[in-house]
Amino acid sequence: MKKRLKDLTFWEKIYIPEILKGLSLTLRTMFKPKYTFEYPEEKFIPTGSYRGRPVLVMEENGKERCVACGLCSRVCPPLAIEVQAAETTDEKERYPVKFEINMIRCIFCGFCEEVCPEEAIVMSKDYEMAFSNREDALYGKDKLLTPVSELKDRIDFLRKYR
Amino acid sequence: MNILQIIGITFVKILIIFTVMMLTVSYLVYFERKISAWAQNRLGPNRVGWFGLLQPFADVFKLLLKEDIVPTHAHKKLHALAPMIALFVAFSTYAVIPFGPDIKLFGIVIPLVVADINIGVLYILALTSIGVYAITLAGWSSGSKYSLLGGVRSSAQMISYEISMGFSVGGVILLASSLRPVAIVAAQHGWMWNAVLQPIGFITFLVSSFAETNRLPFDLPEAEPELVGGYHTEYSSMKFAGFFLAEYANMIIASALIVTLYLGGWQVPLVGRLGLPAGWVELIQVAGFLFKVACLLFFFIWVRWSLPRFRYDQLMSLGWKVMFPLSLINIIWVAILIMVFKL
Numbered sequence: 001m002k003k004r005l006k007d008l009t010f011w012e013k014i015y016i017p018e019i020l021k022g023l024s025l026t027l028r029t030m031f032k033p034k035y036t037f038e039y040p041e042e043k044f045i046p047t048g049s050y051r052g053r054p055v056l057v058m059e060e061n062g063k064e065r066c067v068a069c070g071l072c073s074r075v076c077p078p079l080a081i082e083v084q085a086a087e088t089t090d091e092k093e094r095y096p097v098k099f100e101i102n103m104i105r106c107i108f109c110g111f112c113e114e115v116c117p118e119e120a121i122v123m124s125k126d127y128e129m130a131f132s133n134r135e136d137a138l139y140g141k142d143k144l145l146t147p148v149s150e151l152k153d154r155i156d157f158l159r160k161y162r
Numbered sequence: 163m164n165i166l167q168i169i170g171i172t173f174v175k176i177l178i179i180f181t182v183m184m185l186t187v188s189y190l191v192y193f194e195r196k197i198s199a200w201a202q203n204r205l206g207p208n209r210v211g212w213f214g215l216l217q218p219f220a221d222v223f224k225l226l227l228k229e230d231i232v233p234t235h236a237h238k239k240l241h242a243l244a245p246m247i248a249l250f251v252a253f254s255t256y257a258v259i260p261f262g263p264d265i266k267l268f269g270i271v272i273p274l275v276v277a278d279i280n281i282g283v284l285y286i287l288a289l290t291s292i293g294v295y296a297i298t299l300a301g302w303s304s305g306s307k308y309s310l311l312g313g314v315r316s317s318a319q320m321i322s323y324e325i326s327m328g329f330s331v332g333g334v335i336l337l338a339s340s341l342r343p344v345a346i347v348a349a350q351h352g353w354m355w356n357a358v359l360q361p362i363g364f365i366t367f368l369v370s371s372f373a374e375t376n377r378l379p380f381d382l383p384e385a386e387p388e389l390v391g392g393y394h395t396e397y398s399s400m401k402f403a404g405f406f407l408a409e410y411a412n413m414i415i416a417s418a419l420i421v422t423l424y425l426g427g428w429q430v431p432l433v434g435r436l437g438l439p440a441g442w443v444e445l446i447q448v449a450g451f452l453f454k455v456a457c458l459l460f461f462f463i464w465v466r467w468s469l470p471r472f473r474y475d476q477l478m479s480l481g482w483k484v485m486f487p488l489s490l491i492n493i494i495w496v497a498i499l500i501m502v503f504k505l
Contacts, residue, residue, distance in 0.1 A: 016365075019469065022469060023464060023465065023468050025468070026201040026467055026468040027464065029200070029201050029202070030197070030200040030201055031200075032203060033203075034199075034204060034205050035203050035204070036204050036205040038205070038208075
């Protein structure tokens with residue numbers, strides 16, 4: 001009779017050597033280093049490719065890059081972003097008076113970042129955002145503006161891979 | 163020694179064994195979680211207390227605070243009785259297992275076994291068979307199809323494996339020519355352990371005791387992927403905790419029984435030749451017994467986190483076509499040992 005792949009050999013059929021193999025594997029694993037992050041004490045630090053909370057980029061002069069074109073708000077699948085534009089005497093002529101992201105709605109898809117012509121909204125490394133009521137979940141400009149130096153990893157990643 | 167002394171000493175022994183059992187059971191749960199974590203490159207519980215050592219007590223408090231839910235279609239009385247039977251069996255079986263030699267305290271000779279009865283092995287086999295009722299009744303009285311399937315599976319499995327278990331014990335009894343656990347331990351002096359003399363019987367008994375305690379790879383009665391929780395699907399709060407404790411207490415019983423019947427009980431080879439002072443030999447022997455039990459408990463947990471569950475037909479064919487003939491072969495082997503080698 002032809003030997004099939006699923007036919008077991010004699011040593012596999014008496015089962016005990018195979019059990020011992022399995023047992024030795026788990027025993028060896030017990031003494032290997034552990035992969036657990038002990039979270040509140042030891043935090044996971046993501047790389048630039050990580051899509052965390054979306055933030056607005058703040059230039060060195062303390063102003064946002066955003067020109068309030070509204071593309072992010074338009075592309076946002078769960079309609080989480082609200083932008084209200086106003087005029088300014090600066091070179092960019094327009095700026096957002098109100099820029100609000102509803103973090104209950106946000107799905108961290110990164111479309112806002114992808115569509116932004118000014119590289120003004122990017123995904124940060126922040127993944128710790130717990131809130132106890134709905135008002136706290138509305139992130140305004142005060143919470144969104146982040147200095148450009150803190151977002152270097154993400155901006156480098158975007159320039160290199162997109 | 164008058165009757166009051168005997169009653170007093172027995173009571174103290176029962177108290178000690180019960181406390182040690184309860185503590186061991188709670189820490190067995192802790193070690194089960196720890197070892198499972200280590201086998202999966204995790205750390206395991208380490209938040210409650212020092213290295214998570216208070217975790218078992220946190221678990222028990224959580225279970226105590228849970229609501230006790232009884233299904234509408236359940237048979238109320240049997241539903242409450244089943245976990246009690248499980249616990250009763252789990253804690254009363256230990257009475258006949260000796261955990262040390264006779265010691266002399268204040269001029270009284272105290273045997274380190276609660277009840278030195280001459281049908282000890284029979285007593286253990288009978289009580290573990292009652293344990294099946296706990297699971298079957300739990301499955302039947304819950305009024306749920308998953309529970310019922312778990313209970314039916316359990317009874318079929320236990321009956322199949324009890325046969326090979328009984329025949330393996332037969333070999334041990336033939337060699338010791340006694341049913342007294344104390345005499346069986348005494349017959350295994352030095353390196354004459356039954357595990358060495360009759361390895362086939364040892365393996366069949368080990369596998370059968372895995373099946374009897376419903377541990378993986380034989381935990382068909384509570385197979386989570388197909389039966390939700392098996393016989394304890396409809397149990398919550400302390401009733402569930404009863405089954406949970408009984409499972410781990412059964413593991414201790416099974417380990418202690420294997421040590422008594424096959425691994426020389428409290429006998430530690432060559433300890434008599436070291437020339438130690440009076441009390442030390444007995445102390446080492448009790449420690450040796452506890453060490454052997456601890457090793458077997460580790461083995462139980464280790465196997466659980468290494469092997470996958472059997473399919474039901476595989477379980478049955480293993481029980482009837484492999485374990486049963488092997489245990490018969492073991493009896494013939496023991497007969498040869500007695501007839502030819504005059505053991």
